[in-house]
Amino acid sequence: MQLEKIIQKLKEKGCKITPQRRAVIQSLLNFSKFPTALEVFNDIKATNPDVGLDTIYRNLNLLVEIGIVNSINLPGKDVKVFELSIDGHHHHLVCLNCGQADCLDYCPIDEQGLQTAAGSEFQITGHSLEIYGYCHKCKSALK
Template identity: 65%
Template sequence: MTEKIIQMLRDRGCKITPQRRAIIQVLASFDKFPTAQEILDHIHQKDPDVGLDTVYRNLNLLISMGVINQISVPGKDLKVFELAHDKHHHHLVCLGCGEANCLNYCPIDDSEIQKSAGPGFKIVGHSLEIYGYCPKCRAAAR
């Protein structure tokens, strides 16, 4: 998967730096969604000279190119990241622990969104994060 993403970046005229390659490889190796700090910690295992600013700068570029998704956890000032999948999907985010999980389908009707937006607005995409509490956090609150 990483080589497919790297080739897509090359096709879009993006230079493939060692830092960008490392970020993509780290994201591909995670089962869950890492924070920027967790990405940096993994990169430091091979290259201790990379800084957090470099990681954020590259994450922002890769987000703008549609290669990475950013998931926000409200109330925790926390953002986690994932490689953008071929299949469009959304996320369930726990407000207690910040865990995010994929909702592997899209519950949004594009025609309804376009009707609400009006004829003058061209929709090119959407993102949905559904917030609540996971079973562990609900049990801990009892």
Template identity: 70%
Template structure:
């Protein structure tokens, strides 16, 4: 079975209707380099489906994020969100404060059971997202870095 079919089956098991728009958004996420914006996804999709609107892309990305099919990554210092399919193990992201690139931290350093013990009964943890901000190797090597966070 293909990766697309695996994702569609996962959506079906969660009770989600598979619309043509959702299918092409997933196909575009599979095709593009990692971490496209909603506008980049929309532009890619419009090459074969010119009628799709940016609102439709945003609305479906929101649903796919809420269902755990897509990860939303918030880039620091920008009003930009980028997206990736939530494939494989749960993981987090490293985001460069200088160039804005995001890369995967291939494991999760967060122990939700320990966090749940800390917050006790006042809050039920059902998931988490962690984005780490700093400087990539290329930007760290530059001598004219912006002032680092303190």
């Protein structure tokens, strides 16, 4: 069900539904937490040995660009993780110690105030917010 919903969004945005793109989306659906591009690659490679890592990156970047996938930066690790954006716009809490990323169920950004701060010369089309700190487990270990 979710796969078809996502494919419909892609079609609405004028994107072709290639086997590789379908495989990337299905792989993201397979993960319970946010995978790295390499984890997506390894998942797909198990059933599609001819797929290349550059193809995975290209498809992930396109899906991020059109708003189907969110990219989350993990600090200090020079790594991004990815999630399907099927539940609407939201942000993330990222642990600086273990890298766990959790969804913040709402957007705390005042869009109108943000546009006012940016000024009339800059048109905002979107935003992303990652809040860094320590998860409960890591916070307890720091004491």
